[in-house]
Amino acid sequence: MQDKNILFEELMDKYISGSITDGEKISLFALIEESDLYRKQYHEMVKLYALLHIPAFESRKETGYVHLKERLHLTTLGISRRRWFVYARNIAAVLLLMVTVSVGSIFTYNELDKSGDQLYNETTVPLGSQTKVLLPDGSTVVLNSGSVLKYPLSYGKKERNVYLVGEGYFEVAKDKEKAFQVYAGDMTVKVTGTEFNLRYYLEDQSTEVSLIDGGVDVFANNKYVRLKPDEKAIYNRNTGDLYSETADSYKSALWTTGRLSFVNASFLDILKDIERKYNIKIHVDSQKVTNEYFSGSIDLNMSLQEVFNFIDVDKKYRFEQSGGVITLRDK
Structure with a gap:
């Protein structure tokens, strides 16, 4: 002993x-x-x-x-x-x-599943933070604000399975004998060695996978798509539709470098990302916002006021702060 x-x-x-x-x-x-x-x-x-x-x-x-x-x-x-x-x-x-x-603290602990048979490592990233996780096989995951990643203690023995809620940028170590699988709600992403960005926030309507290098198989709602670099898969959780389209996939991972990139994104979705990044609550009291869409990128090193000034270039809105809540109103 x-x-x-x-x-x-x-x-x-x-x-x-x-x-x-x-x-x-x-x-x-x-x-x-x-x-x-x-x-x-x-x-x-x-x-x-x-x-x-x-x-x-x-x-x-x-x-x-x-x-x-x-x-x-x-x-x-x-x-x-x-x-x-x-x-x-x-x-x-x-x-x-x-x-x-x-500031970038994470919380990692072990937990048993409901059967008591499996032990998991779980990493939770607080709002306003991001962190990098090194998996036992050498794969890495950069986790965005408000994300949770867990994987079984037996990871790498027979399977390489992880579970994600939130957003993660994955660099997967190659192992043709053991496929790497990410479970994100109803979506499963299967790879052998590649780089991709996966976004699955519970409050969003869709789950998205953007492939940067290699190849991935995406499964959701009994549907399947195979991605090539500079393609992304989108799963609409409301309709159950799964489809792919071309994309500048590197932009999906710009958040790992301190930038928020978006292409024809709704103002409301952008505000959700700002909430997570700056750990604030934004209350929307505006009819105009629902019809606003933007393309561009935001430097997340800017102050919150600078971000609002950058987005609201036409000065259409008022941003009123009370405590930890910001209310957006029409001018």
Whole structure:
């Protein structure tokens, strides 16, 4: 048992630092599945792992990890069960501090499904933030504001399945033996290795997939489309229709660079994106807005007032703020 403890701690050390190999990942997840204790330990460590991949910490994740180990007096030698609880408690305290001071914080935790048989990692991105998640197979997902991504602890063993609500930009590691599948409500996107942007916010009427590189298969409501680069699939959740069209797909992922791009988008849909990005509530008291459509892009580094000035170039509207609510009215 002592040998297994040492092996688990060494593998977790490599997992956190990002130096773990594919073979070592398999050994690590085998240990986690066979022991409730290892699951609990992983539950705490994965929080640290997720935070170290937040963009705000990306450039200093290695030094931050070393400093944290030194602060907690950790070595790669065995940690007794009693010492583990002190270790986990200290990590929780450090994580709380990091979440408090980080604008781009995310929340990651494990949960059992309703049957109690499957354990998931889940990442939730607060409004006004975005973050990057590194999956065990090397695939990456950049999550937009107000998004939730989860995947089973067994990810990569037999299947590579993830579940998304919100928006994510995916760079999928190639593995022809194990297809990568994203479940977004009634839509399923299946790939082997590619880059694409998937948008599935519950308040929107449609789910959209824009393909940047490679190929994807899209399934929804017993319908199917195959996408090529610079095509996007649109699933209308009200009518059940699924169709594809040509698009400048790179624009769909501009939000990852701090820009909001839109092509013939309704003013109301643009306001929804602004709500998420700036973590505000916009109340619309206007008849004109419903007939307004725009094409262009917005620099999200601008202030909220600058964004409104940019959109309302003809000065048709008034933006009145009261607390955390902005009301849009006709002039």
